[in-house]
Structure formats: structure tokens, C-alpha cells
Amino acid sequence: MSTASTIPTERTSAGTQSPRMAELDLPDVQNPGEVAPKDAREISKVFFARLNSLExxxxEYQYVRNTLIELNLALVKYAAGRFRNRAEQMEDIVQVGTIGLIKAIDRFELSREVEFATFAVPYIVGEIKRFFRDTSWAVHVPRRLQELRIDLAKAVDELSQKLDHAPTTAELAEHLGIDEEEVIEGVVASNGYTAGSIDMPMDDASDHAAVPLSDRLGAPDADLEIAENVQALKPMIEGLDERDRRILQMRFGDEMTQSEIGEALGVSQMHVSRLLSRITGRLREGLLLVE
Known part of the structure; x- marks a missing residue:
């Protein structure tokens, strides 16, 4: 990110402009970042006029553009000051704001007859807000819903004052000109803006010491999947012939060994093993299809 200390302005070692820069017929600005705001406004006008005539x-174009950036970095620091209470580092906010300043410089025209500061600050603030919008959410949601959250927050404040009660979903939808389903979607998405750790102690009115939320959360029932599989297997087992159902009952219900099943059926243990493999394979295949 270009800053006042890193943007080159092409000067000689003695601190004066190079011969090439002297030909531009511009004020000699030795330290643009240290120029007073009032003087920076006047000097910027001269540099903008010259910038429009350069290719x-x-x-030469880079020198004039870079000097304009340095001259107006105070605007970035001013705009960034509005967000000093945010968790992000101020250095990061200034860097993002500088991107907005550069965009403003590239799009500004003296013919607009408006002060550059008036033109640039919305670009700077917009870039900073976009940075927060894209990075501050604990859970990523589509940008459409991020913007809808802001609209809903404003609508709630306006309608609460106007109606003297918390607005309903229908009232919010009518106010914003959207469907109630969109309002509900926006409210649900707003829950993803912040997230708390499940290891944080929970404060309640009980006399017991605060315990983390994770200690109060339930865990999946280890037998739940077994119960589901049993219910899914019932119609499949009913579809087997009588001998196959009898083999399953002896092996898994009566817990008989393959040798004992072979003696009961008058077949070899090897044959019982093949029968069991065929039956369980058929049931497994059917269970996977059900899932």
C-alpha cells in the first residue's frame, strides 16, 4: 500500500526537483505529507489541473498523481478516525481508506466545481465500510444479505419511533418494498454477524459457578444411528425367504456360531458362511440405497 513515506516523488539528492519535474511548472513540494490542510487544498488544485494534461x-503523470496522494492523506486519517473504536488495527483501516483516496483522485475532475475533499471523503468512507462488510462477519453470507441487514436495522429504528412498537415482519416488508420471506431471510442471516465461543462462561441466575456453554450442549446419541438402521432394515428382512430369515435369527438373534447353524440346517460351516455373506451383502446394499 502506498503511503506518504513510500510514494516516490522523484527529487534530486539535494532535495530539489529533478530537471524533468521542473519542466512541469508546478510548485516545489518537498514534503507533501507535512503540508497544512489549507495549503494542500490549493496546491492540489494546481496539480489536478496539470494531471489532466499529462498522458x-x-x-510525469506518476509524479503528479503520487504527490496528490501524499498531499491528501490527511483526508484518509480524518475519515479513519470515525472507526477508531472498531476491533481492526487503525493501520489496516488507513491502508484501505487510501485505496478509496486513490480511486477519488483518478475520477476527480476540476470541472465538477466541487472541493476535492468533499468529493473524496465518500470514496474513502465507502472503501472502509466495504472492508468491514467483507471481513467483519463471523459467518460468511452473501453480500445481498449483508446489505439487507443494514437496511433492516435502519428500518427497525425508523418504524419503532414512528409506530411506537417493534415493527412486525409484515411492516418491515412493506416499508422496504420486499417480500416477508426476504425479511425473515435477512433476520436469520444477521445472526451470522457475530459469534461467541462455546467455551465462554454462561452467566445465569443460579447459585452455581458459571460453566461454559459447551458443558450444556447435548451430544449425538450413539444409539440413534443403530435405531435408524434397524427401522430401515425391517422391510428388507421381511422381504427375505423363510430360510434366510431363520439364518439371520440364529446368527444375530440367538448368537449361534456358524458350526452350530450348519448342524441345525444339515450343511457345512463353509456353506453357512457363504449364505451369511450373501444375505448381509444384500441387506447392506439395500440400506445404502435407502440412505
Missing amino acids: EGTH
């Missing part, structure tokens, strides 16, 4: 990509 983009040339060395």
Missing part, C-alpha cells in the same frame, strides 16, 4: 502511464 497516463508516463513518469
Whole structure:
């Protein structure tokens, strides 16, 4: 990210402009970042006028553009000051705001007859807000829902004052001109803006010491999957012939060994093993199809 200390302005070692820059007929700005705001506004006008006459990509164009960035970094710091209470580092906010400043410089025209600061601050603030919108959510949701959350928050404040009660879903939908389903979707998505750790102690009115939420959360029932499989297997077992059902009952119900089953059926243990493999394979295949 370009900053006042890193943007090159092409000067000689003695601190004066190079001969090439002297030909631009511009004020000699030794330390643009230290220029007073009032002077920076006047000097910026001169540099903007010169910028419009230069070819983009040339060395001269880069010098004038970079000097404009340095001259107006105070606008970025001013705008970033509004967000000093955010958790993000101020250095990161300033860097993002500088992107907005550069966009404003590239799009500004003196013919607009408006002060550059008035034109640039919305770009800077918008870039910072976009940064928060894209990085501050604990759970990623589509940008459409991120923007809807902001609209809903404003609508709730406005309608609460106007109606003297918390607005209903229908009232919010009518106010915003959207469907009630969209309002509900936006409210649900708003839950993803922040997230708390399940290891944080829970405060309640009990006399017991605070315990983390994780200690109060239930765990999946280890027997639940077995119960589901049993219910899914019942119609499959009923579809087997009588001998196959009898073999399953002896092996898994009566817990008989393959040798004992072979003696009861008058077949070899090897044959019982093949029968069991065929039956269980058929049931397994049917169970996978059901899932």
C-alpha cells in the first residue's frame, strides 16, 4: 500500500526537483505529507489541473498523481478516525481508506466545481465500510444479505419511533418494498454477524459457578444411528425367504456360531458362511440405497 513515506516523488539528492519535474511548472513540494490542510487544498488544485494534461502511464503523470496522494492523506486519517473504536488495527483501516483516496483522485475532475475533499471523503468512507462488510462477519453470507441487514436495522429504528412498537415482519416488508420471506431471510442471516465461543462462561441466575456453554450442549446419541438402521432394515428382512430369515435369527438373534447353524440346517460351516455373506451383502446394499 502506498503511503506518504513510500510514494516516490522523484527529487534530486539535494532535495530539489529533478530537471524533468521542473519542466512541469508546478510548485516545489518537498514534503507533501507535512503540508497544512489549507495549503494542500490549493496546491492540489494546481496539480489536478496539470494531471489532466499529462498522458497516463508516463513518469510525469506518476509524479503528479503520487504527490496528490501524499498531499491528501490527511483526508484518509480524518475519515479513519470515525472507526477508531472498531476491533481492526487503525493501520489496516488507513491502508484501505487510501485505496478509496486513490480511486477519488483518478475520477476527480476540476470541472465538477466541487472541493476535492468533499468529493473524496465518500470514496474513502465507502472503501472502509466495504472492508468491514467483507471481513467483519463471523459467518460468511452473501453480500445481498449483508446489505439487507443494514437496511433492516435502519428500518427497525425508523418504524419503532414512528409506530411506537417493534415493527412486525409484515411492516418491515412493506416499508422496504420486499417480500416477508426476504425479511425473515435477512433476520436469520444477521445472526451470522457475530459469534461467541462455546467455551465462554454462561452467566445465569443460579447459585452455581458459571460453566461454559459447551458443558450444556447435548451430544449425538450413539444409539440413534443403530435405531435408524434397524427401522430401515425391517422391510428388507421381511422381504427375505423363510430360510434366510431363520439364518439371520440364529446368527444375530440367538448368537449361534456358524458350526452350530450348519448342524441345525444339515450343511457345512463353509456353506453357512457363504449364505451369511450373501444375505448381509444384500441387506447392506439395500440400506445404502435407502440412505
